Amino acid sequence: MRRARVSVLGISLGLAAAVAARGAETLSIAAASNLTYALEALDAEFRNTSPSVDVTTTAGASGSLVAQIRDGAPYDVFLSADLEFAEALVKSGSADAGSLTPFAVGRLVIWTVKPGVDISDIAATVRSPAVRVLAIASPDSAPYGRAARQALEKLGLWPVAVPKLVTAENISQATQFVETGNADAGFVALSAVVSPRLRGKGRWLEVPAGLYEPLTQVAVITSHGSANPQSARFVAFLGSAAARRVLNGFGYGVPLPSARARDGK
Secondary structure (H helix, E strand, O other): OOOOOOOHHHHHHHHHHHHHHHOOOEEEEEEEHHHHHHHHHHHHHHHHHOOOOEEEEEEEOHHHHHHHHHOOOOOOEEEEOOHHHHHHHHHOOOEOHHHOEEEEEEOEEEEEOOOOOOOOOHHHHHHOOOOOOEEEEOOOOOHHHHHHHHHHHHOOOHHHHHHHEEEEOOHHHHHHHHHOOOOOEEEEEHHHHOOOOOOOOOEEEEOOHHHOOOEEEEEEEEOHHHHOHHHHHHHHHOOOHHHHHHHHHOOOEOOOOOOOOOOOO
16 A cells, blocks of 8 residues: 655645745644544634634644654644553653643444445454455554554454454544445544444444553653643633543543653653
8 A cells, every 4th residue: 555655844834834924823733643533623622712722633643743843843732542642742752741631531342344244243244254354554553543453452352353453544544444445344443433424324342442452542742732821721621621522422431530741840
């Protein structure tokens, strides 16, 4: 499969030019791709409280976004799909440890749009001859892909799944593989299958949360964004009732009080 490559320098220059052209009331967000379906609604709610702020959002695999930010991409806020990638950005000196804020918990499902695929049991689905291609996001750069692998390993299904796997760059691409029929089934984010665009399309089964490490969604202000007062405003907004309504509507849970950075900040 061919993958389009965009240089980090090109991304950085493009974002910087856009920010300069719009003036001071701007906010650039890098978000894990599982949040893609909720971002438009979140941005709309944020604009209700901060109508003068021009928000731009880029979605991708958490690991890839971390690499871009480390290389100088001028994002103000990073919304990670798990705590580990957000902490990695802090430890590299590219984000503010004091701003690290868990704001939601993602959920993993197995999904199909093909009529002949039984989705009532995870093991039966993975073993089914009708499932010749099984989609997951990259376990190396996408937390939802890592969660899928953890679940398959705990169920003793990883060796069965490996010959069937098609690995996507991020969870949005894994969703596309299933939606288009290029995969017979796949592990995707609940936020995708309950979104207005995909709701009612196909059938899905939630993967028990005990089979994978929590997908705690974490916001952190980057070094670039620390000088932008809109960064802190957006992170605070994620804890608001309005943001919670949006996130709940897309199937996200509330992070436990213990969901904090391991350095205690």
